[in-house]
Amino acid sequence: SQTIHQWPATLVQPVGSPLSLECTVEGTSNPNLYWYRQAAGRGLQLLFYSVGIGQISSEVPQNLSASRPQDRQFILSSKKLLLSDSGFYLCAWSPIHTSSYNEQFFGPGTRLTVL
């Protein structure tokens, strides 16, 4: 069966500090991978989307970046965090042969607070 891991679960960082969040998927090959951010009480905002190693689509211009160094590893980074980067970060995957069904499977999330 497939599983998706995210870490850390919670993170408190000062403004201007760097960020690295990691997501790994097990039990599947060539998944589509996604990074979302969710503000408190709000919907999911798609940040990055990847269909393969080194292939990243940025959905929202901001000071975040993403990388996919391995097939089942997706990393979200920032060089200098802003207060507005606070939120709940969710990684998700879907099967490579995406149909209109496109069921996405979410990781447990990282709650980031920037002070």
Added chain:
Amino acid sequence: GQSLEQPSEVTAVEGAIVQINCTYQTSGFYGLSWYQQHDGGAPTFLSYNALDGLEETGRFSSFLSRSDSYGYLLLQELQMKDSASYFCAVMSRDSWGKLQFGAGTQVVVTP
């Protein structure tokens, strides 16, 4: 562009029926999905509609009318554990492989 609208909150008592509406505006529409998210947790998939009509999965049903750009999620025999946020999400030809999520509807179930 794409937009989705759903109510922000619905309150109901245990055993009742709740309908969460979702209207969308999107070009190249393919299908409408529903996800459930408990407070502090990850979203989980509930249902999907690509064609007009009703899809039933246990106590939950989802409906789609493509001509009206409208769908709903029906929660029957409400239980306390159904207290959560529910999101509709659209898949479109213009953004293949990606979902556009609504802002979510918080369902509060009271005893």
